[in-house]
Amino acid sequence: DTGVSQDPRHKITKRGQNVTFRCDPISEHNRLYWYRQTLGQGPEFLTYFQNEAQLEKSRLLSDRFSAERPKGSFSTLEIQRTEQGDSAMYLCASSFGTNTGELFFGEGSRLTVL
Amino acid sequence: AQKITQTQPGMFVQEKEAVTLDCTYDTSDQSYGLFWYKQPSSGEMIFLIYQGSYDEQNATEGRYSLNFQKARKSANLVISASQLGDSAMYFCAMREIGSNYKLTFGKGTLLTVNP
Numbered sequence: 001d002t003g004v005s006q007d008p009r010h011k012i013t014k015r016g017q018n019v020t021f022r023c024d025p026i027s028e029h030n031r032l033y034w035y036r037q038t039l040g041q042g043p044e045f046l047t048y049f050q051n052e053a054q055l056e057k058s059r060l061l062s063d064r065f066s067a068e069r070p071k072g073s074f075s076t077l078e079i080q081r082t083e084q085g086d087s088a089m090y091l092c093a094s095s096f097g098t099n100t101g102e103l104f105f106g107e108g109s110r111l112t113v114l
Numbered sequence: 115a116q117k118i119t120q121t122q123p124g125m126f127v128q129e130k131e132a133v134t135l136d137c138t139y140d141t142s143d144q145s146y147g148l149f150w151y152k153q154p155s156s157g158e159m160i161f162l163i164y165q166g167s168y169d170e171q172n173a174t175e176g177r178y179s180l181n182f183q184k185a186r187k188s189a190n191l192v193i194s195a196s197q198l199g200d201s202a203m204y205f206c207a208m209r210e211i212g213s214n215y216k217l218t219f220g221k222g223t224l225l226t227v228n229p
Contacts, residue, residue: 033216042118042205042219043159056214089157100166101215102149105159 002026004106006092012112013082020078021109025094032075033103034067035091036060043091049075082113117141118206118220126226127196134181135191135223137206143167145211148189150180153203153222162204165189196227 005024013019025032030051035043046065048056051072061067064082069075079086089110093103119138127133139148150162165173165180173180181190193200203224207217 031215040221042207042221043217045216045218048214048216050214056216091157091159093159095215100147100164101209102161102164103159103215103217104161105151107156107158110157 004092004094004104006090006106006109008109009107010110010112012114014114015082015084017082018078018080019082019111020076021090021092021111023075023077023092023094023106024073025075025092026096026104027073029094029096029104030072031095031097032069033093033095034075034077035093037089037091037108038087046077046090079111082111084113087111087113116220117218118208120206120220120223122223123221124224124226126228127193129198129227129229130195132192132194133196133225135193135204135206135225137189137191137220139187139189139206139208141187141208141210143210147209148180148182149207149209149217150178150189150191151205151207151219152200153205155202159205163191193225198227198229201225201227 032049034046037043049069064080067077089108091108093105146167148165152160163175179192203222205222207219
C-alpha cells in the first residue's frame with residue numbers, strides 16, 4: 001500500500017498522559033500536514049511541514065503539542081498532558097507540487113482521553 | 115467569518131437519482147482552488163474533484179461535477195446516478211494563494227443514499 005499511513009488508528013488514554021502519533025506520507029511527497037477533526041466538524045489545520053522544516057503552526061497547536069518531521073520523511077505528533085478536549089481524530093495528509101495540489105489523507109488516529 | 119459554508123447538515127437521495135451538495139466560500143484572493151472530499155465511516159478523506167478559480171469550464175470527474183459560479187462564490191457538488199456506496203460525509207474545501215497549499219474545510223454534509 002503506497003498511501004498515507006497513520007499509527008495507531010485508535011488510542012485511549014487517561015487525562016494527563018502523553019501520546020504520540022506517527023504519520024508515514026507518500027514517499028515522494030515533500031509537503032506534510034496535520035489536521036484535527038472533532039465530531040460533526042470538518043478537519044482543522046494544525047501544522048505544516050515542507051521537507052523537514054515546520055513552516056506553519058495553527059493557534060490550535062498549544063504548547064502541549066509538538067510535531068516533528070526528521071529527515072523529511074515520517075512525522076510524529078506528540079500531545080503532552082492530555083486533556084479531555086484533545087479527544088478527536090488526528091489526520092495526516094501529504095502532497096506534492098502538482099497543479100491541483102490535492103492533499104492525500106491517511107485514515108486518521110482517533111484519540112479518546114478519559 | 116466562515117471561509118467555507120455548507121448549509122446542509124444532512125441530505126437524502128434515492129439510489130440512481132442525482133443530488134446537489136451546496137458550498138459557498140469567502141475569499142478576497144483572485145487565485146484559489148476549490149476541492150470536494152468524501153469521508154466514509156472508515157475516516158479516510160478521499161479527494162473527489164478540483165476547480166481552479168481561473169478554470170472556465172466546470173470540473174467533472176466521472177459521476178461528480180462541480181457547479182462553479184464565481185460571482186456567487188459557490189462551488190456545488192453534483193453527484194449523478196447516486197449509489198449506496200456514496201453514503202458518506204462530504205466536505206468542501208478551499209486553498210488560498212500563499213496558504214502553504216493547506217486546505218480550509220467546511221463542516222460537511224452527511225449524504226444518505228436510500229435503496
